[in-house]
Amino acid sequence: METICIKNGRVFSGYDEPSKIADVLIKDGKVAEISATPIAAGEARIIDAAGQWVMPGFIDNHTHYDGELLVAPGLGESVRHGVTTVIVGGCSLSFVYADVDDCCDMFTRVEAFPREILYPILKDEKTWSNPREWLAHLDGLNVGPNIASFIGHSDIRARAMGIDRSLSATETPTRDELDAMKKMLEEALDAGFIGVSMQHNPWDKMDGRHWSKLLPAAYARGAERRALTAIVRRREAHLQGVPNLVNRVAAFWYMAESSAFFWRKKLKTSMVAMMDLKGDPYIRGVLSGLATFFNKICRADFRMQAFPVPFTVFAKGMDLVIFEEFPTGALARHLARDLKKRNATLTDPEYRKKFKKHYQSRLAPKIWQKDFGDAFVTDAPDKSWIGKSFGEIAAARNQHPVDAFLDIVVDLDDRVS
Structure with missing residues (x-):
């Protein structure tokens, strides 16, 4: 295998240390040396990386x-950004x-993957029914990055x-x-999957025959x-999980499950997701503090x-999952397959009264900041709206922002968008 020496680049090693200008020697496909002083390259192929960043491939x-793996296995959108390993099977x-x-x-x-696109793909491609058969199918594809996978709790529960x-x-x-x-x-x-992924979130719902039911994993109880x-x-x-993003109590379950209480070993756990939210500026600090407590005091391995x-x-329109976090938004999403009934609901004064109450609530935990003044039109039949917020459009129409938004969705x- 070719020996390569990458010279003069700014090296980010992947370890907890500052970057530095250094040479990197690669032998037999592995990093043999990183040195801030020039490496005698000998017969190695030289790559001059002056002015460039040199780093390990990213893991997404x-x-x-x-x-997407089944029809575009090269995953070029990730590879072109330096991603060399992707993990699937989450949530x-x-x-x-x-x-x-x-x-x-x-x-x-x-x-948000159109069913009319995915269904025929799976109908044509899915010949497997167990992990080793799935891996054998991947081996026959021209895959771009490395692939790792969780096994999904909903997947095995449904089966x-x-x-x-x-x-x-x-x-x-x-x-x-x-x-x-x-x-x-x-x-x-046994087949090499990296762990199991779980789900508590009531936002995430079924399509098709069981429209608006929660995912199978969300119905599982603690013993299971x-x-x-x-x-x-x-x-x-490894355990990967999605907590309940409405009340967030399930975050404690993942932290506690990761902990090494008494005789049991710690459990490698990652949870979705640390966000610096406009609508909840305190949650990042709270979760960070709790994670630190569980990792240091309870000997967890939680990320x-x-x-x-x-x-x-x-x-x-309203085709956005964040509307699921409050009841009137979830109802509108549930009725999306019957526009006549949905539009009758959206124009009902009692529904709008409740929607405004949910929209204006400052106490309920929220991912969306519930501010139509911070939601901007990117496309519409009336091109004069483009670039304006729904709040601005509401003011021009002398309406409450909720009324303006719901009128626009109905029309x-x-x-x-």
């Missing part, structure tokens, strides 16, 4: 490329055990209990069904979850997943 630990969702219909219904609404029972708040798995879930998790870990995390702990694998840069959310639906 939260993607939902499960569907309780993987395409391993469940059948095509169940996979689509669990995935498409949560991840073990059947989709109907897995979506019932009153049903718990039988002993045989729980044993089947445990066996599926063990099989996934602990039966699975006991395996992950014993195998020194928060975080976004690397500030971001802006884009939506068409234009997804033609306004």
Whole structure:
């Protein structure tokens, strides 16, 4: 294998140390030396990296490329940004055990992936029904980055209990069904999966035949979850989870589950997600403090997943998951498949009264800051709206921002974004 010497670049080693101008020697595909003084390269191929950054490939630990992998396995959008490893199967969702219909219904609404696109892809491609068969299918693809995967709790729950029972708040798995879930998790870990992903969030809902039901994993009770995390702990694998983003109490469950109380080992755990929110400026500090407490005092191995840069959310009409965090918004989303009924609801004065109450509440925990003055039109039939906030449009129409927004949604639906 070729020996390479990368010279004069600013090296970010990946360790907890400052960057530095250095040479990097690579032998047999591995980093052999990093030196701030020039390395005698000998016969090595020289790459002059002056003015460039030199660093290990990035690991993107939260993607939902499960569907895209099947049709565009090069994942060029990630690779061109220096990502060399992506992790799929997060948030309780993987395409391993469940059948095509169940996979689509669990995935498409949560991840805003059009069902009419994903369904035929899975129908054509999904020949596997266990982890090793899924991996064998990946081996036949021209994959760009390295791929690692969680096994999704919703995936194995739907397979073990059947989709109907897995979506019932009153049903718990039988002993045989729980044993089947445990066996599926063990099989996934044996095949090289990195752990299990779980889900508590009431925002994330089913598409298709079970429209607006929560994901299967969200109906699981503590005993079922602990039966699975006991395996992950014993195998020194990884737990990834999504807490309840409305009341956030489940965040404590993940922190406690990670902790090494008494005789038990710590559990490697990551949770979605550390955010610096406009709508809740204190939550970042609170979660950071709690995580520090559990890691230092309770000997946990707990990490928060975080976004690397500030971001802006884009939506068409009300097709945006953050409306799920309050009841009137969730109702509008639930009625999205019957626009006549939805529009009648959105124009009902009593509904609008409740929507305004939810919109104006300053006490409820929130991801969205609930400020139409901070929501801007990017496209609409009336081009004069582009660049204006819904608050500005409401003022020009002498309306409350909620009334203006709901009127626009009724009139234009997804033609306004």
